[in-house]
Amino acid sequence: MSANLRKGRLKTALAHVIILADSYTHCLSLLGLLTLANMIEFQHVFKSYGRGRNILADINFRIEPGEFVFVSGPSGAGKSTLLKLIGGLEPASRGSISVNGHRIDKMPPRARPYLRRAVGVILQDTHLLYDRNAMQNVMLPLTVIGLENSVAITRSRAALEKVGLSGKEDMKPIELSGGEQQRLAIARAIVNRPAILIVDEPTANLDDETARRIMEVFRDFNRVGVTTLIASHDRGLMASYASRTLLIEAGRFADVKGVPA
Numbered sequence: 698m699s700a701n702l703r704k705g706r707l708k709t710a711l712a713h714v715i716i717l718a719d720s721y722t723h724c725l726s727l728l729g730l731l732t733l734a735n736m737i738e739f740q741h742v743f744k745s746y747g748r749g750r751n752i753l754a755d756i757n758f759r760i761e762p763g764e765f766v767f768v769s770g771p772s773g774a775g776k777s778t779l780l781k782l783i784g785g786l787e788p789a790s791r792g793s794i795s796v797n798g799h800r801i802d803k804m805p806p807r808a809r810p811y812l813r814r815a816v817g818v819i820l821q822d823t824h825l826l827y828d829r830n831a832m833q834n835v836m837l838p839l840t841v842i843g844l845e846n847s848v849a850i851t852r853s854r855a856a857l858e859k860v861g862l863s864g865k866e867d868m869k870p871i872e873l874s875g876g877e878q879q880r881l882a883i884a885r886a887i888v889n890r891p892a893i894l895i896v897d898e899p900t901a902n903l904d905d906e907t908a909r910r911i912m913e914v915f916r917d918f919n920r921v922g923v924t925t926l927i928a929s930h931d932r933g934l935m936a937s938y939a940s941r942t943l944l945i946e947a948g949r950f951a952d953v954k955g956v957p958a
């Protein structure tokens with residue numbers, strides 16, 4: 698082998714080592730970022746609507762990356778309000794809220810799209826687009842970020858399949874049952890693989906078997922690291938799935954291991 702060839706091979710090998718080392722450190726720094734990300738933290742958070750009473754008063758908690766947490770309490774206690782604060786859909790009246798490593802109470806409006814990508818929100822009111830079909834509804838978050846159409850279709854189809862809506866791609870929300878509309882909203886929220894999922898009463902309109910199937914969809918996401926927060930009244934469901942519950946009741950707030958007694 699000529700000296701030049703040997704030199705050339707050595708150079709190539711060296712380049713590979715550098716690339717490997719580089720991607721290794723890149724991975725490490727990504728890991729570092731990931732541990733910061735996915736986390737939700739409330740510090741002395743207050744929320745009132747207009748000049749009304751405090752719905753939430755001096756709320757403090759921290760949800761670590763990858764946790765699966767329930768929010769519970771009677772109707773009107775403030776569960777949806779809490780989830781809306783995390784999703785950036787309502788501003789806090791006071792206090793600091795960090796989501797995915799960002800102070801969202803200090804986030805300028807132009808940074809909001811970032812939050813919408815990081816946090817998948819499924820509200821009680823599904824906010825589906827009634828003039829579009831199921832497939833178009835699910836594709837919307839992917840179209841917004843400019844994903845190529847064929848990729849968006851494949852991913853949307855997979856999301857619809859995950860929630861048991863295969864074959865209903867062409868149907869408008871109005872042609873779907875209440876539970877199916879709810880599942881469509883879930884497909885739309887998971888299709889762009891958010892780091893955090895917040896879900897308001899996901900099983901309210903579902904029979905027991907479908908409810909469990911939907912809970913398993915959330916569980917699957919949670920298993921691959923998605924931090925999940927679910928507001929629910931369903932004690933049976935919570936008994937099966939809850940390892941931690943944030944309880945809001947008559948202005949009081951409690952952070953309970955498992956399900957509240």
Ligand SMILES: Nc1ncnc2c1ncn2[C@@H]1O[C@H](COP(=O)(O)OP(=O)(O)OP(=O)(O)O)[C@@H](O)[C@H]1O
Nearest residue numbers: 746749752770771772773774775776777778779821
């Ligand atoms: N946009 C709003 N303007 C004024 N008051 C509001 C608004 N949204 C919610 N509220 C009030 O805040 C309180 C808490 O509402 P929230 O929807 O957070 O309760 P919840 O615990 O989710 O109840 P439910 O179990 O019935 O869904 C209620 O008294 C409600 O009337």
Ligand SMILES: [Mg+2]
Nearest residue numbers: 776777821897
């Ligand atoms: Mg609610």
